[in-house]
Amino acid sequence: MRFMTIYRPANIKDMEAGVPPTQEEIDRMGGFIGELASSGVLVATDGLLATSKGAIVRRTNGKLTVMDGPFTEAKELIGGFAIIEVGSKAEAIELTKRFLEVAGDGESEIREMHSAPAFVR
Numbered sequence: 001m002r003f004m005t006i007y008r009p010a011n012i013k014d015m016e017a018g019v020p021p022t023q024e025e026i027d028r029m030g031g032f033i034g035e036l037a038s039s040g041v042l043v044a045t046d047g048l049l050a051t052s053k054g055a056i057v058r059r060t061n062g063k064l065t066v067m068d069g070p071f072t073e074a075k076e077l078i079g080g081f082a083i084i085e086v087g088s089k090a091e092a093i094e095l096t097k098r099f100l101e102v103a104g105d106g107e108s109e110i111r112e113m114h115s116a117p118a119f120v121r
Contacts, residue, residue, distance in 0.1 A: 002043065002113040003092040009079040010105035016050045016070060016077070024102075032102045037086070041095065047080035079106065085115070103105050 009015050035091070036042035051069035058065050071077070082099070086092050089112065096108045 001088065001092075002083060002115070002117075003089070004113055005082045005084065005092070005096050005099070006078055006081075006097070006109045006111070007080045007103060008076050008107050008109070009103070010107075014062055016052070018050050028102050034097065036082075036095070041084050041086055043083040043085055045080070045082035048078060051077060053077050069092050 008047055022041065026076060033042065033045060036045075050072040054069040054071075056067045056069075058067070084095060086095065089110070092110050092112075100106065100108060
């Protein structure tokens with residue numbers, strides 16, 4: 001079963017200011033990612049930059065609008081994601097708990113994905 005986990009950090013202010021992680025945080029997360037990659041569980045993962053580097057494209061009643069960041073009204077910014085392949089939702093929850101122990105305060109949403117990818121590179 002494939003799951004996407006979507007991470008929302010508690011400290012949005014630092015994320016939006018572009019405050020980089022400490023070397024210790026980089027090392028801890030690198031070790032965790034390496035472990036998951038070596039075990040074959042990790043399909044993909046990455047962190048996201050501040051919303052000032054992004055845009056929102058919205059379609060409402062057939063009309064498209066584009067709004068450049070930063071998104072000051074956003075309350076639940078996404079800081080990163082991972083796609084994992086595990087045997088059950090319970091396993092995805094356990095891995096996500098471990099991730100949060102490494103990442104720190106915040107929350108991760110876990111969503112099951114379709115069994116076959118819509119696109120393979």
